[in-house]
Structures are given as C-alpha cells and as structure tokens.
Amino acid sequence: MLPDTTLESLLLAQIAANGPLPLADYMQACLLHPDHGYYTTRDPLGRAGDFITSPEISQMFGELLGLCLAQAWVDQGAPARFVLAELGPGRGTLMADLLRATRGVPGFHAAAEVWLVEASTPLRAAQRAALPGAVHWADNLGAVPDDAPIYLIANEFFDALPIRQVTRHVQGWCDTIVGAADGRLVKGYAPPLPFAVLDGRLADTNPGDVVELRPDATPIMARIGAQIAGHGGAAVIIDYGNWRSKGDTLQAMQGHAFADPFTAPGHADLTAHVDFEALALAADPARATGLTDQGALLARLGIGARAERLARGVNGAALENHLAATQRLTRAEEMGSLFKALALFPPHAPAPPGFD
Secondary structure, eight states: OOOOOHHHHHHHHHHHHHOOEEHHHHHHHHHHOTTTOTTTSOOOBSTTSSBOOHHHHOHHHHHHHHHHHHHHHHHTTOOSSEEEEEESOTTSHHHHHHHHHTTTSTTHHHHEEEEEEOOOHHHHHHHHHHOOSSEEEESSGGGSOOSSOEEEEEESOGGGSOOEEEEEETTEEEEEEEEEETTEEEEEEOOOBOOGGGGGGTTSOOTTOEEEEOTTHHHHHHHHHHHHHHHOEEEEEEEEEESSOOSOOOEEEETTEEEOTTSSTTSSEEEOOEEHHHHHHHTTTSEEOOOEEHHHHHHHTTHHHHHHHHHTTOOHHHHHHHHHHHHHHHOIIIIITTEEEEEEEOTTSOOOTTOO
16 A cells, blocks of 8 residues: 655645755754654554664663762752653653552652643553553743753654764755656755854765755753753753764655655654764863763663672563663664763763763
C-alpha cells in the first residue's frame, strides 16, 4: 500500500505558491504538522515503530541516570523543592525507571515536581500509562516552573529539532532549501549570502563544507542554563553528534532503516547530529562539562555492577537478551561511542557523577 502523501501534497502546493522552503520549515512540518506530522500522529518507538532508544533497550539506562541526578541533588544540599524534568520523554520509560531507582533516596521524591515536556498526543497517552502518579505535562519548556532548582534529562531530544543547513561557498554561505521538480520534493540550495554568525567557522571550513545550526535549541539551552545557574540543579543531555558541527548529517529513519528525507514526508523520523559545543555555549552562565561517550558514562555510573546483579537468577533467552542489551548500550561499535553525553551544573557546585 502506498503511504498517505497528504502532507507532501500540502507542501508542494505551498512551494508552488510561495517558493522553496527553508530546510528547518520543512523539518518542522514533517515532524510536528498538527494533522500529518510524524510525532503528532503515531508512537514511533519500538519494534513496531521506526527506531528504538536507550531507555527501551534496558531499564539500567534510566536507573543509572536517575541516581546520577539524585546524587547531584544531594551534593547541592538536597533542596526541599525542585523541578524534575524530561525533554522528549518518549513512552515515559526513562522517567519511570528513574523514579523507581530513586525511591530509596531520602526526601528525593517528596521534593520533586515531575514535568514532562512533550508535544505528541500519542506519546503523552503512553506516558500517562507508564507514570500514573503526580506528573505535569507541558508543550514546551517555557511552561515549566522556573523558580526552583531544575534537574533535567534530555535523551535523543535535540537531534529531532529542525536544523538550518548551510554550505560554504566562495561568495558566502548557501542555505539548503526544499523545492519541487516533476511533482516531487527535492533538495536545493539558495544563492550564497554573507552569514556573520559563521564568521568564526571560516578558519576550520573550506568551500563545499556543510555546517548545521539549530535555532530552536538556543533559547531552550539558555533557559536551562539560567535556571541552573540562578537556582541550582543539573542537566544531562545525551544524543548523537559531536562537539562542533561539520558535514551533512540529515537523515530519515523508517521501519528501522534509513530512508530518503524528502520522500513521503510525515512518515519518517528526521534527525541530524547535535552540535554539543553550541548547546554548551548557549547554556552560559551554567557550567558545562566536556563530552563523554555514553558507554564511558554508564561504566562510571556502575552499569557493570548493576548488570551483574540483574543477571542473578536469570538464564536462557532472558539472560542472553540482558547481556545483549548491556553491550548495545556500552560497546563502542554499537551505541557506546555513537552517543555522547554533556552535563550542566551551577558554577559553585561539583559536576554530576560520571562527568567529573
């Protein structure tokens, strides 16, 4: 059966009327169009979806990160009220594992006000099923209280924010745009223009090199950084990417396989690598750690001991699945080095465990 191409028809009509779309606008429509967007119309996770995230692979991921944030809370004097927030919480699996692992931390749950920042209606339904307790939802971070310490986690959130993609040219920078040809959506390039924001990248790029920017990430990180610096807290951000953007990293995932980002819009997940340097700079005056591989972070947080404990009394296929999940999270050739972690913390406080 051919996919429903209603969104494609809408975009083609828009391009015919107004000209090519900036890549960021195209991504925004594909992911969050109110009627045809990828995230607004489905649960994309798991074997029946298009991709799987670390929390869905093993409970250890959420448990260890939860204890990391709880220890950061203790290290900052265990404030009596704080916001415990997650950006893009998927099915609620990570938060559920986090809360279960931290039940034994005295006072942590009593002080926590749990907020999930989620725009997807189908995923909110899954989160309500996974988290039956007192949880608050927000469409964006601006609706989350900013008058208390915030302990925040964002796993594979920033990679799905729309990007502005520009290619260096001898006469400036060319924006990637989405146009139409023969009744289909096609990638193109706008004429070169000066771009003062990227003057600092002239030293490490050459004509033909691509740089990707995430305009929507800047205010989010500025808000997180200001709240952590002003009230306390910590943030752990895990995603795939590098310290500095370079290269065309836009990709589409459909049915656990790579797809053409410009075919069947709204039916595939669109992502691009995260520029962690840009995130860290936007979060000033909060302090930022350097990048840590996911595998190294989980090892420092004790995944070896936790995996060994969970393996006790387990055998057969269940044991094999448990060992495979541990390796998938930590091995360099799987998710261990592909995914990176960055932490934010107040200037006067120690870095969260695993990052120091």
